[in-house]
Amino acid sequence: MIDYAALKSRLPPLEVIAAQYGYHPNRSGNILCPFHPDTRPSLSFKNERFHCFSCNARGDAIDLVARFEGITAAQAAQLLADRYGTTPPTVTTSQRDNRIELFNAWTDRAAILWIRYIRLLEHWRDAYRPSDPAQPFDERFNFAVQEIDRADYIFQEVFLAQPREDRFTRLTQFYNEQGDFIKILERHLGDDYGERHEARVA
Numbered sequence: 001m002i003d004y005a006a007l008k009s010r011l012p013p014l015e016v017i018a019a020q021y022g023y024h025p026n027r028s029g030n031i032l033c034p035f036h037p038d039t040r041p042s043l044s045f046k047n048e049r050f051h052c053f054s055c056n057a058r059g060d061a062i063d064l065v066a067r068f069e070g071i072t073a074a075q076a077a078q079l080l081a082d083r084y085g086t087t088p089p090t091v092t093t094s095q096r097d098n099r100i101e102l103f104n105a106w107t108d109r110a111a112i113l114w115i116r117y118i119r120l121l122e123h124w125r126d127a128y129r130p131s132d133p134a135q136p137f138d139e140r141f142n143f144a145v146q147e148i149d150r151a152d153y154i155f156q157e158v159f160l161a162q163p164r165e166d167r168f169t170r171l172t173q174f175y176n177e178q179g180d181f182i183k184i185l186e187r188h189l190g191d192d193y194g195e196r197h198e199a200r201v202a
C-alpha cells in the first residue's frame with residue numbers, strides 16, 4: 001500500500017511534473033492542455049491541482065501523470081512512488097524539520113521561476129530575432145541565444161535529476177550558486193509578472 005500523504009509530501013510542484021512531459025508553463029503559469037486540442041494555454045495549476053477551463057480536465061499530480069502516461073491512477077501513484085519515494089524525511093529536531101521544509105519550499109519556488117526564465121529567453125529569442133542582418137542585433141536576442149541552452153541544461157540537471165540523492169545534491173549546489181540570481185528572478189518574474197506582461201507578449 002502506498003502512503004498517499006507521504007508520497008504527496010515528496011512530489012515536486014505540478015509545473016515541474018508537466019515540464020518533465022514537455023509542457024512548460026507560460027508566464028501566467030498555464031500550459032497548453034494536453035487533453036484537448038488547445039491553441040491558448042487553458043490548463044492552470046493551483047494548490048497542487050490542475051484544471052483546464054476549456055475541457056474541464058482536473059485532478060492532482062497522480063491524475064496528471066495517469067493522463068500523460070495513459071495508465072490508471074493506481075499505476076501512476078506507483079510510478080511516482082518509485083521516482084520520488086514515500087518515506088517522510090527523518091528529523092531529529094524541530095529546527096532541522098523546519099529547515100528541510102524551508103529548503104523544499106525554496107526549491108519549489110526556484111523551479112517555477114526558472115521555468116519562467118526559460119520562457120522569457122524563448123520570447124526574447126523569437127520576438128527580437130533580427131530581420132535585417134545589416135542592423136546591430138538587439139541585446140536581448142544576443143543574450144537569449146547565448147543563454148537559453150545553458151538555462152535549459154541547468155533545469156534538466158537540477159530539477160529533473162534522478163535518483164533522489166542526486167537531486168538533493170544538485171539542488172544544494174544550485175542553491176549555493178544561483179541563490180542570488182533566484183532573488184533577482186523573483187523581483188522580475190514574480191507573481192504579478194504574468195498580469196503585467198501576458199497581454200503584451202501573447
Ligand SMILES: [Zn+2]
Binds near residue numbers: 035036038042056057
Ligand atoms: Zn483541456
